[in-house]
Amino acid sequence: MNKTIRFMQGNEVCAEAAIYAGVNFFAGYPITPSTEIAESLALRLPESGGKFIQMEDEISSMCAIVGASLTGNKAMTATSGPGFSLMQEALGYAIMAEIPCVIVNVMRGGPSTGLPTQVGQGDVYQTRYGTHGDHAIITLTASNHADIFRMTIEAFNFAETYRTPVILLLDEVTGHLREKIEIPEPGKIPLVKRLRTAVKAGVDYHPYLPREDGRLPMSDFGDVHRYNVTGLYHDMWGFPTTNPPVVYGLIRHLVDKIENNTPRITRFRKYYTKDADTLFISYGASARSTLHLVENRRKRGENVGLLELQTLWPFPAEIVRDACSKVSLVIVVEMNMGQIAKEVKLAVNNPENVFLANRIDGELITPTDLRNTLRVIQGKGV
Amino acid sequence: MASKDFIRKRFFPHIWCPGCGHGIILNGLVRAVENLGLDRKNIVMVSGIGCSARISGYVDFHSLHTLHGRALAFATGVKLSKPELDVIVPMGDGDALAIGGNHFIHAARRNIEMTAIVMNNRIYGMTGGQFSPLSGYGTMGTTVPYGNIDHDFDVVDLSLSAGATFVARTTTYHVHEMIDLLTKAISHKGFSVLEVLTQCPTYFGRRNRIGDAVQMMETYKTGTTRIGSKKKQENPELIERGIFAQKELPEYCREYDSIIEKAKRK
Ligand SMILES: Cc1ncc(C[n+]2csc(CCOP(=O)(O)OP(=O)(O)O)c2C)c(N)n1
Ligand code: SF4
Numbered sequence: 001m002n003k004t005i006r007f008m009q010g011n012e013v014c015a016e017a018a019i020y021a022g023v024n025f026f027a028g029y030p031i032t033p034s035t036e037i038a039e040s041l042a043l044r045l046p047e048s049g050g051k052f053i054q055m056e057d058e059i060s061s062m063c064a065i066v067g068a069s070l071t072g073n074k075a076m077t078a079t080s081g082p083g084f085s086l087m088q089e090a091l092g093y094a095i096m097a098e099i100p101c102v103i104v105n106v107m108r109g110g111p112s113t114g115l116p117t118q119v120g121q122g123d124v125y126q127t128r129y130g131t132h133g134d135h136a137i138i139t140l141t142a143s144n145h146a147d148i149f150r151m152t153i154e155a156f157n158f159a160e161t162y163r164t165p166v167i168l169l170l171d172e173v174t175g176h177l178r179e180k181i182e183i184p185e186p187g188k189i190p191l192v193k194r195l196r197t198a199v200k201a202g203v204d205y206h207p208y209l210p211r212e213d214g215r216l217p218m219s220d221f222g223d224v225h226r227y228n229v230t231g232l233y234h235d236m237w238g239f240p241t242t243n244p245p246v247v248y249g250l251i252r253h254l255v256d257k258i259e260n261n262t263p264r265i266t267r268f269r270k271y272y273t274k275d276a277d278t279l280f281i282s283y284g285a286s287a288r289s290t291l292h293l294v295e296n297r298r299k300r301g302e303n304v305g306l307l308e309l310q311t312l313w314p315f316p317a318e319i320v321r322d323a324c325s326k327v328s329l330v331i332v333v334e335m336n337m338g339q340i341a342k343e344v345k346l347a348v349n350n351p352e353n354v355f356l357a358n359r360i361d362g363e364l365i366t367p368t369d370l371r372n373t374l375r376v377i378q379g380k381g382v
Numbered sequence: 383m384a385s386k387d388f389i390r391k392r393f394f395p396h397i398w399c400p401g402c403g404h405g406i407i408l409n410g411l412v413r414a415v416e417n418l419g420l421d422r423k424n425i426v427m428v429s430g431i432g433c434s435a436r437i438s439g440y441v442d443f444h445s446l447h448t449l450h451g452r453a454l455a456f457a458t459g460v461k462l463s464k465p466e467l468d469v470i471v472p473m474g475d476g477d478a479l480a481i482g483g484n485h486f487i488h489a490a491r492r493n494i495e496m497t498a499i500v501m502n503n504r505i506y507g508m509t510g511g512q513f514s515p516l517s518g519y520g521t522m523g524t525t526v527p528y529g530n531i532d533h534d535f536d537v538v539d540l541s542l543s544a545g546a547t548f549v550a551r552t553t554t555y556h557v558h559e560m561i562d563l564l565t566k567a568i569s570h571k572g573f574s575v576l577e578v579l580t581q582c583p584t585y586f587g588r589r590n591r592i593g594d595a596v597q598m599m600e601t602y603k604t605g606t607t608r609i610g611s612k613k614k615q616e617n618p619e620l621i622e623r624g625i626f627a628q629k630e631l632p633e634y635c636r637e638y639d640s641i642i643e644k645a646k647r648k
Contacts, residue, residue, distance in 0.1 A: 025459070027459060051462050051638060053458070053462055055455065055488075056485065059455065060452065060458070061455075063458075063459065066459060067428070067446065067460035068462065071460055071463045071464035075463070089449055220464075221446075221460060221464065221467065222426075222444070222467050223423065227444070230447040239393055240439070
């Protein structure tokens with residue numbers, strides 16, 4: 001077998017993986033540190049007949065991918081914090097109208113324009129709560145090239161499976177880092193095809209009537225079934241309604257289809273956790289430094305382990321609770337003021353054993369930072 | 383196929399007030415589509431939010447009722463991803479030119495083939511009569527209780543300078559002209575804009591003491607004239623109706639096809 005080994009940036013890996021997943025529409029607006037995704041896809045998409053468009057802003061980019069998804073395409077956009085803020089209204093629309101699509105947010109330091117070229121992980125909550133109204137969302141992340149590849153494909157797969165926008169939350173460090181990656185052979189990673197309706201022309205098709213398993217077969221714009229899509233509460237025909245039981249049924253469906261499938265959506269990696277007494281929990285670039293420290297400490301015979309989260313939302317509370325149940329110390333490592341740490345505290349039985357190791361100055365948290373934090377927590381002094 | 387087949391009966395009664403001009407535009411639209419003999423399954427109506435935007439739900443085409451101001455952005459995704467579709471985008475004046483103004487000028491600039499219908503009632507109907515960028519100096523609305531000090535602009539001039547390749551204007555009084563212009567706008571190969579002056583008797587008419595729907599339509603009859611008419615020379619205040627631009631320039635989706643060819647040859 002011919003191995004395709006390439007040396008590239010994380011953002012380029014994301015673009016390659018999107019192509020592998022079958023993306024054929026991208027709309028976006030340039031913003032550091034995500035721009036390379038747009039640049040790569042501007043080059044790559046037309047090679048296979050796909051479409052790339054640079055829109056006038058991120059609002060329109062998000063809207064355009066919803067439109068493109070409705071004609072039957074796998075559609076995505078990529079941005080960073082300020083642009084992701086602008087996408088929130090249309091993100092809510094995609095949730096409400098159940099439009100599969102993928103949004104990549106390569107995080108920089110925020111709030112506002114913040115630190116355009118430096119790293120942060122402050123958008124974890126924004127992916128979860130950024131758009132208004134009760135809702136559920138899927139947010140994935142990755143810390144190395146192989147996983148960026150994998151998670152980009154998972155993002156497309158989940159989007160199709162659950163008919164929902166999926167957010168891939170990367171960061172400046174993983175997005176800009178150059179390292180080797182082995183591109184998997186085509187067909188090696190399974191791809192989820194869009195579920196399309198089998199209802200024939202002339203027979204009533206209910207675009208918003210979930211099957212028993214909660215899934216809704218789609219019909220492309222341009223195909224025989226003509227129906228209405230709206231961001232208003234709607235009935236099974238897609239027509240606006242304020243009828244309380246229908247409203248209740250829809251919001252329950254939107255939340256349940258994701259929350260009830262948390263185990264299926266959860267992705268994580270465990271490193272040295274079996275006999276660990278101290279457990280680190282981390283994700284994205286922070287997890288790279290954490291793994292480095294954990295491997296170092298292991299060599300010295302210390303029982304430390306790492307749980308790397310790749311699904312951030314829906315929060316994998318059970319996995320976290322289970323992993324923390326046998327350890328005496330939990331340290332959450334992230335480059336924000338404790339967004340995932342708070343979730344971990346909520347999930348575990350002994351929240352008093354959960355500590356935060358963070359950096360919020362635009363610099364990558366280092367193994368030395370972690371070693372020092374560990375010593376402080378252990379009362380050893382730095 | 384008769385025009386009645388283009389209506390989704392299930393979704394009636396409509397939400398519009400008695401006398402609202404939006405229904406006249408719906409009528410004109412359905413007739414234009416009938417004239418053109420278009421296949422329902424190839425038409426996508428994309429609208430934003432407003433009384434006007436509800437028009438997309440009442441027609442039996444593919445319909446995408448989106449966000450306030452963003453209809454053209456959604457429509458761009460639909461059209462570029464499947465250029466064989468006929469995309470029609472009805473919008474209110476606030477929808478198209480306040481919150482959606484940026485998308486409007488950029489869709490025009492790109493010359494992407496779709497039909498923008500600006501249903502200009504010079505007010506925010508859906509939210510209860512606040513002024514819009516098309517209300518004009520001195521008009522009254524709920525958020526300008528002392529009179530409007532905001533100036534309006536001309537939709538036709540804006541469209542022309544933004545690069546729209548078909549630009550026309552009519553009113554709900556001139557129904558036959560409306561059908562004719564809609565027919566031409568929809569069949570145009572490029573970005574087309576049709577501004578339709580339409581009455582909101584409930585808010586604009588009442589607040590500005592113009593009167594009921596009939597009296598408002600009277601003003602369209604007396605206050606407008608055909609482009610280049612003698613009447614306009616005599617009375618420069620008159621608003622001109624007709625086609626202001628109709629030209630063939632490279633269209634965005636077709637241009638993109640040549641990008642694809644280039645990329646494949648690489
Ligand atoms: C982002 C956002 N801002 C404000 C609104 C409230 N809103 C709904 S319709 C509308 C204006 C409608 O006026 P217009 O577009 O002129 O259409 P009309 O109702 O007059 O037909 C406004 C401000 C909204 N839905 N979304
Ligand atoms: S408020 Fe005005 S625009 Fe809205 S339906 Fe009534 S008359 Fe028409």
